[in-house]
Structure formats: C-alpha cells, structure tokens
Amino acid sequence: MTATPPEWLCPPRASGWEADDLDHIPNLPRHTELIDGALIFRVRPQRLWHARVIRRLAAALEDRAPAGRTVEAQMTVRLSTKSRPEPDVVAARVAYEPDRTCFLPEEVDLVVEVVSDESQERDRETKPFKYARAGIRYFWRVEEEHGLPVVHTYELDDTTRTYVATGIHRERVKAAVPYDLDIDLARLLR
Known part of the structure; x- marks a missing residue:
C-alpha cells in the first residue's frame, strides 16, 4: 500500500510555490512561510x-x-x-x-x-x-x-x-x- 503524499510536498509548477498558493493548499502546517518559492515549516515547537x-x-x-x-x-x-x-x-x-x-x-x-x-x-x-x-x-x-x-x-x-x-x-x-x-x-x- 502506497501512501499519497500531502499536496504541499510537490509544488504545482517548476518555479515553485507562489504567494497566493498559501491560501489554497489543503492541510498546510500552521505558520508555513514562503521564501523564494519554497515552503518553510517550523521544525520545533516554539519555546x-x-x-x-x-x-x-x-x-x-x-x-x-x-x-x-x-x-x-x-x-x-x-x-x-x-x-x-x-x-x-x-x-x-x-x-x-x-x-x-x-x-x-x-x-x-x-x-x-x-x-x-x-x-x-x-x-x-x-x-x-x-x-x-x-x-x-x-x-x-x-x-x-x-x-x-x-x-x-x-x-x-x-x-x-x-x-x-x-x-x-x-x-x-x-x-x-x-x-x-x-x-x-x-x-x-x-
């Protein structure tokens, strides 16, 4: 059985994600940022x-x-x-x-x-x-x-x-x- 990866794992275009995509990606982790077309996730819990x-x-x-x-x-x-x-x-x-x-x-x-x-x-x-x-x-x-x-x-x-x-x-x-x-x-x- 192969699990389906989350949609946010693969950008919809070769140039990466775009700013407006953040409003439409389902199940995106909280506090996700976009920098230069790449999604940045908080890795550790906040102190x-x-x-x-x-x-x-x-x-x-x-x-x-x-x-x-x-x-x-x-x-x-x-x-x-x-x-x-x-x-x-x-x-x-x-x-x-x-x-x-x-x-x-x-x-x-x-x-x-x-x-x-x-x-x-x-x-x-x-x-x-x-x-x-x-x-x-x-x-x-x-x-x-x-x-x-x-x-x-x-x-x-x-x-x-x-x-x-x-x-x-x-x-x-x-x-x-x-x-x-x-x-x-x-x-x-x-």
Whole structure:
C-alpha cells in the first residue's frame, strides 16, 4: 500500500510555490512561510519565551497604535509573487479586516522578528533583506540576552534600500516611529 503524499510536498509548477498558493493548499502546517518559492515549516515547537515575547510585544504595540492601524502576531506579508514570510509581529496602516490572510508591504509600518534557534539565519539575514527590498520602513529584531529581550531597531535607507541600525534597547524601547512608543522590555516576560 502506497501512501499519497500531502499536496504541499510537490509544488504545482517548476518555479515553485507562489504567494497566493498559501491560501489554497489543503492541510498546510500552521505558520508555513514562503521564501523564494519554497515552503518553510517550523521544525520545533516554539519555546514559551519566544511565544510570550511575541504576544506581549504585539499587545504593547497595539496599545499605542493610532486609530485605523492594526497590530497582529504571526500574519504573513506578501512581499512578491515568490515570497510571503510570516514576521512574528506586524504593525500595519489598515483597519481590522476579519477575512484578511496577509498584508502588503505598502500597508506595513513595522515588522518584528523574535530570533529563535531554528530561524537565526532567516531572522538576521534573509528576511531583513527582503523586507528592505520590499520597502518596509521599520524593522525590529529581538534577541535573547541573559533571558531578557533586547530589541535592535532599524530604519530603511531609501537610497540603498537596506536597513540602517537606529539603536539597541535593553531595558526600554522609546521611539517616535512608526508611532510614539515606550515599552518596558522586562514587562514582556512578567
């Protein structure tokens, strides 16, 4: 008896999967990303530290978001036909739409990646490069340092289409962009 492989094992075209395919592939594992036409799956269960930082950082950003904005955890951003990564947190200039499955780069103010062991290279190199090329203005990378979150903030340089570091925040993130923020980082873990 031969088992039928899941549909997501074989792309429908030689060039790989496309961004819109993510909305139609049956039984696709949760938190699947598309990068350069390849499906990326979470390999290990998420650590509680990672989940808590994502959830509480999203809540802190949402508390300060101006009217007509939304902050979501783990929603994909359609960067191109071949790339639809899933940032850990997205702050976007759109109102809540219950049937939405992704954001477009021109709607996004900020993307946040909380680095984990399995995603270090993607979170530090691949995704920031792609976010910058797509024109997303602000990027934050959250690292774990002695059990606490450290936020590395970046802003897009329009000339080079790359991110420029704007700060490393160990106790608080105080920023005027993408909107007025003051976040006590230790509270993300309480």
